[in-house]
Amino acid sequence: xxxxxxxxxxxxxxxxxxxxxxxxxxxxxxxxxxxxxxxxxxxxxxxxxxxxxxxxxxxxxxxxxxxxxxxxxxxxxxxxxxxxxxxxxxxxxxxxxxxxxxxxxxxxxxxxxxxxxxxxxxxxxxxxxxxxxxxxxxxxxxxxxxxxxxxxxxxxxxxxxxxxxxxxxxxxxxxxxxxxxxxxxxxxxxxxxxxxxxxxxxxxxxxxxxxxxxxxxxxxxxxxxxxxxxxxxxxxxxxxxxxxxxxxxxxxxxxxxxxxxxxxxxxxxxxxxxxxxxxxxxxxxxxxxxxxxxxxxxxxxxxxxxxxxxxxxxxxxxxxxxxxxxxxxxxxxxxxxxxxxxxxxxxxxxxxxxxxxxxxxxxxxxxxxxxxx
Numbered sequence: 001x002x003x004x005x006x007x008x009x010x011x012x013x014x015x016x017x018x019x020x021x022x023x024x025x026x027x028x029x030x031x032x033x034x035x036x037x038x039x040x041x042x043x044x045x046x047x048x049x050x051x052x053x054x055x056x057x058x059x060x061x062x063x064x065x066x067x068x069x070x071x072x073x074x075x076x077x078x079x080x081x082x083x084x085x086x087x088x089x090x091x092x093x094x095x096x097x098x099x100x101x102x103x104x105x106x107x108x109x110x111x112x113x114x115x116x117x118x119x120x121x122x123x124x125x126x127x128x129x130x131x132x133x134x135x136x137x138x139x140x141x142x143x144x145x146x147x148x149x150x151x152x153x154x155x156x157x158x159x160x161x162x163x164x165x166x167x168x169x170x171x172x173x174x175x176x177x178x179x180x181x182x183x184x185x186x187x188x189x190x191x192x193x194x195x196x197x198x199x200x201x202x203x204x205x206x207x208x209x210x211x212x213x214x215x216x217x218x219x220x221x222x223x224x225x226x227x228x229x230x231x232x233x234x235x236x237x238x239x240x241x242x243x244x245x246x247x248x249x250x251x252x253x254x255x256x257x258x259x260x261x262x263x264x265x266x267x268x269x270x271x272x273x274x275x276x277x278x279x280x281x282x283x284x285x286x287x288x289x290x291x292x293x294x295x296x297x298x299x300x301x302x303x304x305x306x307x308x309x310x311x312x313x314x315x316x317x318x319x320x321x322x323x324x325x326x327x328x329x330x331x332x333x334x335x336x337x338x339x340x341x342x343x344x345x346x347x348x349x350x351x352x353x354x355x356x357x358x359x360x361x362x363x364x365x366x367x368x369x370x371x372x373x
Contacts, residue, residue: 003065003104005111008038008055015064016057019094026097034067034092042370043071043239050074050236056111058093058104066093066104068112071367074231076223077348078355082231085345086116089367091131106134113138117344122366126336140340141349143356145317147335148325150301153278153310154178154187160276160310191329198294198327204254205299211237211250214259215287222261222289226318227355228348230365232287240369247371248284249307253292253299261288263300264364267309269371281309284373285364286321293324301328317361337363 008016013036020033035041040053051073058066068091075085091108094101113119124132127142136142151157158178165171177186215234223229230236241250241264248266252259263286267279281304288296304312314330315337316322326332339361341349349355363373 003060005058008057010038019064068108078227085118087366088112119342121340135340139343141346143339145315145337148330150312150330154184156310160278163274200295203295208252226360227358229360253296260292261296278310281312283314290320297324297328317359319357
């Protein structure tokens with residue numbers, strides 16, 4: 001029987017539950033599940049919102065053999081205006097556990113491209129994984145989004161950073177550095193030296209529970225400094241970061257002249273084995289003109305340190321945000337966070353080599369919210 005890809009409707013929910021059960025049983029991976037409800041809990045379509053989610057399923061009656069989501073949003077391109085673009089996310093195929101359905105994964109991507117040629121994918125865990133390999137074969141351009149981290153509590157980092165404790169000798173060296181205090185001293189010295197390179201003028205940091213007209217002013221002031229950015233005006237930000245969100249904190253940074261930028265920070269709640277027992281904070285999203293990025297990073301960092309995290313991380317594609325992070329004591333680490341653009345989307349980004357360092361892509365883009373950051 002042929003497989004038909006169609007919008008996810010309530011009548012498909014029992015078949016999706018069975019699909020999820022088969023994936024969990026076949027992989028023992030609790031994360032390989034598609035949303036159980038046809039109406040998205042996050043960003044449902046209302047007819048009025050500038051950003052929304054929609055789901056699709058690959059049906060081979062009476063079974064579901066695959067599924068994916070599209071996050072539709074407005075994105076600004078330098079000198080090319082505003083375009084509706086979609087993020088392809090949560091793609092799952094029965095081919096993961098049964099090679100009979102190995103072609104379903106590519107069919108899902110092709111279906112998404114037919115619905116929205118301006119398509120991107122974000123994350124994916126590294127170039128060696130199946131999805132980025134497939135996207136490259138389909139003509140997508142792939143770019144790494146740099147990863148930055150700042151160690152707040154070096155001793156705990158040395159004992160708990162499992163991603164670095166990959167051999168017996170590394171474990172011994174890290175334990176010795178933690179116990180003797182030499183690791184603490186070395187990390188603090190390196191991070192302090194970076195912070196001394198640049199000192200921002202006086203600024204004020206305050207936590208706010210709503211984005212309003214001041215955010216519109218900041219969006220208008222800085223949008224000319226990026227080659228691409230999802231719209232971050234007050235209306236969109238209120239949808240992405242509602243007042244009742246208990247897990248994210250919105251930080252506004254001001255000088256005497258008024259607000260100069262903002263950041264959204266939070267503590268990662270996902271169970272990530274590589275971080276051990278550390279509390280990990282994230283600079284999830286941010287916005288400012290280049291000359292004001294440093295105080296925004298400092299303000300976001302202060303807020304997370306005050307909350308008690310052991311490590312702060314951030315993914316930032318714009319080179320100016322990278323410099324602001326490094327000047328705030330952040331170190332650059334290996335990244336597995338990939339931005340993949342379809343052929344049509346890549347055309348809007350030309351010249352790509354020149355424009356890719358001023359893309360504004362953060363952990364808040366794609367399906368990064370509300371908790372997957």
